[in-house]
Amino acid sequence: MALGLTGLMMAINQTFALKLLGFYPIGNAFLYYLIGIFLAAALLCFPARKADVNRLPWYDWLLATTALGCSIYLGVNGLRMTQEGWEFFAPIEATMTASLTLLLVLEGVRRCGGWAIFAVALVFGLYPLYADHMPGFLWSNSFALDETIRAHVMGAESIIGVPMQVVANLIIGFVVFGIALTVTGGGDFFMNFATALMGKSRGGPAKVAVISSAFMGSLSGSAVSNILTTGTITIPAMKRSGYSAEYAAAVEACSSTGGTLMPPVMGAVAFIMASFLGVSYGEVMMAALLPAILFYLALLLQVDNYAARKGLKGMQPEEIPRVLDTLKSGWPYLLSLAVLIYMLLVMRMESHAPYYATLVLLVISLFRRHQRLSVRKGLDFMYQLAHNIGNLVAILAGIGLVVGGLSYTGVAGSFSRELLLYAGGSIPLMLAAGAVTSFVLGMGMTVSACYIFLSILLAPALVAAGLNPLGSHLFILYWGMLSYITPPVALAAITAAGVAGASNTRTSLHAVRLGGVLFVLPFLFVLNPALILQGPVDRIVLSSLTAITAIWLVAASMEGYLYRVGNIKHLARLVLLLAAALLIYPEWISDLIGLTLLGCCYLAHRVAWRRLPTDRPHDGLERQTEGR
Known part of the structure; x- marks a missing residue:
């Protein structure tokens, strides 16, 4: 906690140029x-082995002290390091200090990121x-x-490269804001607000x-921490309502995963992007x-179709808070979010915005x-500040070794050129290769680590093939x-x-x-860059509508349920899937064909409805329509 407070004060001093006690390092x-402060915190928070989970051995104190000592030596000589090369x-x-620092960084990334990232x-790093x-x-x-x-240690492109610069200049403030929301009760407010909005459906x-x-x-911006906070409430509620343990866990896992992509705070990777x-x-x-x-609309459609197909109901009225009462109790959180968004988008004070938003929240909470x-x-x-930022610093310092190793040898640029050459300029082939590579690397690495690695190797090739730079980087993420x-x-x-007590494999x-x-x-x-809000307004609106329609059809096909029709069979599901694929492709002809296929599905249902005997009960009518 002392390390976390020290690191926070140092970040605030640097961000606002306060020059407290005359201290303002280059x-x-x-x-x-x-790096020294938060790497030391990481070495104290994350054990070297499972046997040390409930104790703090002497060698962790020694490693943490060594990390602080090395960073102080490097920091004191920062100006001399630059001037003398x-x-x-x-x-x-200096070389011996750099060697110790490098070993400590590798140990930190092993503890925080696991053996794969190490x-x-x-x-x-040794490339x-x-x-x-x-x-x-x-x-x-x-x-x-x-x-x-x-x-690696004294150059500008490795452990103190772009990832660490982003942590120091931007991410610490946003981590502070997220923790402030949590410890003042923001998690309960957002849970109650979501229940008030969707509980009855x-x-x-x-x-x-x-x-x-x-x-x-x-x-x-963290999937795992999200599951461990909201999931402990939502998963039991889903199980009580008739969802299986595996399905309830899957819903929470998918929902929490999308937090990395959800503004206004998208996790460390968005700042690095x-x-x-350079935007x-x-x-x-x-x-x-x-x-x-x-992303979240797709999940809502999926779970709604599943509930309709299974006949699941909403929550009990006594379990659902009133929307107005919820807003009255939680308006400080919404106000602080509004301050954050205003300062980000209107005032463009990215480094200052989270600190001001946090100050607004804490003052109101008094x-x-x-x-x-x-x-x-x-x-x-x-404690959460030291733990969370220590984890980030340890992992990103280790990933900085990857960036440095590829940059110093020049292999990163060569890899992108060769990939473009082998793909023969085929955008679908490059996207497929990018998807598979991102997916495989993501299995053993954090999202930030996976993105940094591929933004160096793969993203330049996608951009060179003619794809939108921002869209290409989001694709990798x-x-x-x-x-x-x-x-x-x-x-x-x-x-x-x-959390759900379910099978890992089935979940x-x-x-x-x-x-x-x-x-x-x-x-x-x-x-389609229009879906990342780039291009004319009419194109953005049209692309959004076709994308929403495509997502709806994929959800209907996956769950076997179509609105105004009911349960559908395999042939109709395949037709809907084909219609969705046509709507995905950004051409008006393919959109028209996709919409025609959708219309044919509804028309076929209507014809089948009229051909049924009128004396059939409604249940039999629905079953025969389903068969057709």
């Missing part, structure tokens, strides 16, 4: 100090050592060991899970808005007893995100299964089936 020194030639003690960071032994376009001049260490608990996860995910693209975070946020809405920040909540706030709900890893599905399979519509979405917005 850029690289500030980054070294933050320590990246190329440095005193022996292996990726190690292999690509400059053996690049001259690689074949073809993977070949490059090699570096000596001391040169590689200095380049058929399959109400599942829709509450979707909406509440959208709200909470937009603030945390803005830096890579404002507000632009990334607006581009992701419609895809995020389509006058509201149930939301007031008590001593216990304040301590919890500091989206497919990396979907690995959370798909086997064999399916981290979000397994976490939700643990993962339910999540894939439920998320079938979601696998269509990235192709929609990467092929």
Whole structure:
């Protein structure tokens, strides 16, 4: 908690140029100090082995102290490092300090990100050592060991590269805002608000899970933490309403996964994307808005069709709060969100906005007893800050080694050129390759790590093939995100299964089936920039309508239920799926054919209805219509 408070004060001092006690370090020194503080916090919060979960061994204290000492040395010598070019030639003690820092970064990424990210960071971080032994376009001049260490620790493109700069300048503030919302009761408000909106409708608990996860995910950006907060309430409610444990867990897993894509706070990866693209975070946020809405609309349609097909009801009236009462109790959260969005989109004060929004929320909470920040909540706030940012810093410093290794050898550019050459300029082939690569890497890496890796290797090839740059980067992010709900890893599905007491395998399979519509979405917005709000207004409106129609048809096909018709058989489901595919393709002729197929389905149902004997009871009528 002391480390978290120190890191927060240092970030505020740097962001607002307060120069407290005359302290205002230059850029690289500030980054070294933050890395030391939060890497030390990570080494104290995340155990080296399972046996240390409930204790803090002496070597963790030693590693944390060493991390602080190394960062202080590097920070104090930050200006000298730049002026004398320590990246190329440095005193022996500086090289030794850099070696220790590199080892601590690797240990931090192993603890926080797991062995998969550790292996990726190690292999690509050491790439400059053996690049001259690689074949073809993977070949490059090699570096000596001391040169590689200095380049990674004292260079500007590795551990203090773009990912760490984004953490220092932007992400800390947004993490603070998200934690402030949580500790002051924002989670309860958004859950009650979702219940008030959707609780009465058929399959109400599942829709509450979707909406509440959208709200909470937009603030945390973490699928697992979302499941462990909202899922402990929504999953039991779904089970009480008639949903199986596996289906309830799958709904929560899919809903929580979408938080990475949901504005206004999309997780660390969105800020990194803005830096890579050289655009404002507000632009990334607006581009992701419609895809995020389509994501959650797809889930709502799926669970609604499922509830209609199974005959599931809504929640009991006594379980549903009134909308007005909920808004009266939770208006401070909405006000702070409004302040955040206004400062992001109108004033364009990205680094300052979350701090001001947090201040508004905390000041209002002082006058509201149930939301007031008590001593216990304040301590919890500091612990969550150290824990969450420590986790981010450890992982992104490790991924910085990947960025540095590929940048120093020049292999990143060569890889993109070769991919473009092998694809022969075929956009569908490149998108398929990108989807598979993002998906596979996402199985063993966090979304941020997967995105950073592929934004260097794959995104330039997609852009060179003529695709929209922002759409291409969102495409990579989206497919990396979907690995959370798909086997064999399916981290979000397994976490939700643990909460529901369900089978991991069956939950993962339910999540894939439920998320079938979601696998269509990235192709929609990467092929049609209008869906990321780029282009003429009329084109955006038309594309949005066709995309919504396509999602509706895919949901109807996946669940076997069509509005105004009822349950449908396999042939009708295939026709609807074909109609959806035609609507996805951004051409008016394909849209017209898709709508014609949809009209034929309804017309066939109407004809079948009229041909049935009039003395049939309604149940038999519906069954015979279903058969036709």
